[in-house]
Amino acid sequence: MSALLEVRRLAKQFGGLSAVEDVSFAVETGEIVGLIGPNGAGKTTLFEMASGFQRPTRGEIWFDGTRIDRLSTPAICARGLARTFQIVRPFGDMTVLDNVIVGAFMRAPSPKMARAHAATILAQVHLAGRCDQVARTLTLADRKRLEMAKALATGPKLVLLDEVMAGLTRVETDEIMEIVRALPRAGVTILMVEHNMHAVMGLSDRVIVIHHGRKIGEGSPAQIAENPAVVAAYLGGRDDADA
Template identity: 50%
Template structure:
């Protein structure tokens, strides 16, 4: 079943088309890699899907419902979770408090929210730092917290924006394992990442943007043989 349908989506800033008539579908339960050089429009596309920016034109359907131009709270309530390229944890709050804040989206009672937050904390491997202020965490642990906080909203679609960037090989391996576990729960994932080796290990399908335009949609194996992808992203 198609969970997300992007049709002719465009975002202009003055005369610049950051995203230019991009179309693709995301099937429920899949992992899709969204790649491209810096400035290709990946984060802007995420922002439109998650409701943070309104498209200039085009259509966005979620679970068969027209949602073009919806607001972030509407996207979250419908089941769209997102992490950010620049981490946005609540620094003065503990890890558990960050997770409880997100859990209240689905669980309105304090006991239910606390219970769900504790489950997500354990699932994400954050129990040892559960009571530490988020501002004191390492960069890798903050990234894990951001992913966990998105999970605490019980999303159907998870948009991960460079959650692996800046990590050591050991941290990257742990993050890949966590993302695999998230997918194992049936959550649909669209992943923005620059490390091709990581993308190819996680994503059976790649969508490639360049200067706001979609230039490729297919398997990683075909992507590394595609001349447009080689020229734009990998380097001919």
């Protein structure tokens, strides 16, 4: 079992409703994998389960050789799986640098080293110039970067990026794409949920498509673009019939 992250026949039900149904996939070390699907397809629920915020109803999640679907969120983070939130959650009272230091304390043994590590991460996401700004006052684009910086500061092997490009301009999106593209070289594998097709197709080595909680396609961006089931799902056709 060489995959960094492996999801096996995962299912999640809320009351009687299935949010995720029998989904399996794997992410290999060094990959950028895109997870796409219409709103309400179950992508965020998958992230919630992988990061320990919710327990799966059935199935297993393995990360780096350990089964993590019963672990707490901090324990999962300590093993090297970090996440961002779709609606960004900066620590509003703190400065940008302090926000990232919180994450850096995951691995740094001293405040001094945490500070140094946080500064490095901020440079990586092009936020170094805003170190002393209070996080609450950042623009959306900078908040998205901060969200990534906090997760990256915990020293993860894998980061789950939840729509870090949503709501950004084309130029801002391109900047974030550059940052994401550089991450595998720094030893960080990426699994990202993204609605921005330009970003997903441009960045991903592989794309997984979820619809109505089920996996309906997987392959290279080019294969996905031609997959009829995927096209149907996105055009909002009679997808219920084949779901």
